[in-house]
Amino acid sequence: MKWNASYTAALVGVAAIAAVFAGWKAYNAFEVSGFHPTPVKPGKVTLIGIDTSAGYHIIVANEVAQLAEQQDKRSRSSGEEDAKNLRRIPIREFLQSLQGDAVALGRLTMSLNKISEEELTGSKSTWKSEDIQKALDGDPILKPKLESDLHISLDGTPPPEIRLGTLLGGITVDCPVKIKVPIEGKVEVIEARVQQPYMSKFAHQMEKEIGERFNPTKESIAGMYRNNASKTGKGGTLNEDVAKSLKDILDPKKLQDLAEKPEHLLSSATVLINESHIRDASYREWEGNDRKQYADISMGVTEDGKRRLWKYSESKHDFQLMFIVNDVALAAPTITSTLNQDNVTIAQLPNRTLAKNATEFIQGLKK
Structure with a gap:
């Protein structure tokens, strides 16, 4: 192939563009290389960076942003149809956990481990793991009380009398779990309390059979009780070492998992920033090509706020921003460029009312 001037010009042009890009990247890196921001906690208005490579990302559903665990690492979707297949993460508890709230951290831990609070509503009593351990060790007061609340002895033998109030529902086991939480740049170990339901096999079977019948009589319940009690002996289908089942729940390794x-x-x-890094806010409404109405929120940020966003976006390659006002996540823009401006715009919000209220809330904080 004959070399000519056009090839030379093209190569020079590509080289020039590459040089400009490299220079721009070097400038960005240099500008923030010596900037080491003091970490901050979430506030009433917060921008949080989510590293999506960790398996979590933000979706927009029902016109608000939601944090979700990505089940399929090969795909990331943000549509409302796909959103229903994702496991949602409670935003309020997520934020409060980042502030060191142990109660919220406990609820977040339960949610992430698929322990539903609805499962606990049927239990009539809550037992701390420390007291359960004392009962298992033979405490003369706690052991009979635990057996009464479970409506079964620790060896798995049902009592002769029927007390539906304790038979149905089981107990709630309240356990401590130590969790490492990054708070203002430091990793702190916080002890959260996590609640789990427990009901014996015998009680489960009784609850199932009673639920399958419409308004069962006392006599029919007594018949079920006698029949199922006969199955709790050695080799029976409802045989269970209740003490062992409780010890499994209290297993330190399982709790730490x-x-x-x-x-x-x-x-x-x-x-990244909270309301202390925001100078002002405004919003505008507009109509998209799809004929739908949208809103943009523009926020002026302080020099410190700008550099915080700049440094984070310069160091990350795969992240989303979560914009949260009063525990409501309004938007989830995916960032593909460096954030180095004095103004941050949260664009194309589908809920104009939320956008307007959020803007007015920020403006109120700045007065």
Whole structure:
């Protein structure tokens, strides 16, 4: 192939563009290389960076942003139809956990480990793991009380009398779980309390059979009770070492395994700025090509706020921003460029009312 001037010009042009790009990247890196921001907690208005490579990302459903665990690492979707297949993460508890709230951290841990609070509503009593351990060790007061609340002895033998109030529902086991949480740049170990339901096999079977019948009589319940009690002996289908079942729940390793998901989630989040880094806010409404109405929120940020966003976006390659006002996540823009401006625009919000209220709330904070 004959070399000519046009090839030379093309190569020079590509080289020039590459040089400009490299120079721009070098400038960005240099500008923030010596900037080491003091970490901050979430506030009433917060921008949080979510490292999506950790398996969590933000979707927009029902006109608000929601944090979700990505089940299929090969795909990331943001549509409302796909959103229903994702496991939602409670935003309020997520934020409060980043502030060191142990109660919220417990609820977040339960949610991430698929422990529904609805499962606990049927229980009539809550037992701390420490008291259960004392009962298992033979405490003369706690052991009979635990057996009464479970409506079964620790060896798995049902009592002769029927007390539906304790037979149905089981108990709630309240356990401590130590979780590492990044708070203002430091990793702190917080002890959260996680609640789990427990009901014996015998009680489960009784609840199932009673539920299958319409308004069963006392006599029919007594018949079910006698029949199922006969199955709790050695070799029976309802035979259970209740003490062992409780020990399994209290197993320190199993309890610590519950900390894995919240630790993974919280370590993927970085609080970038809060209301102290925002100077002002405004919003505008507009109509898109799809004939739908949208709103943009523009926020002026302080020099410190700008550099915080700049440094984070310069160091990350795969992240989303979560814009949260009063515990409501309004938007989830995916960022593909460096954030180095004095103004941040949260664009194309589908809920204009939320956008207007959020803007007015920020403006009120700045007065």
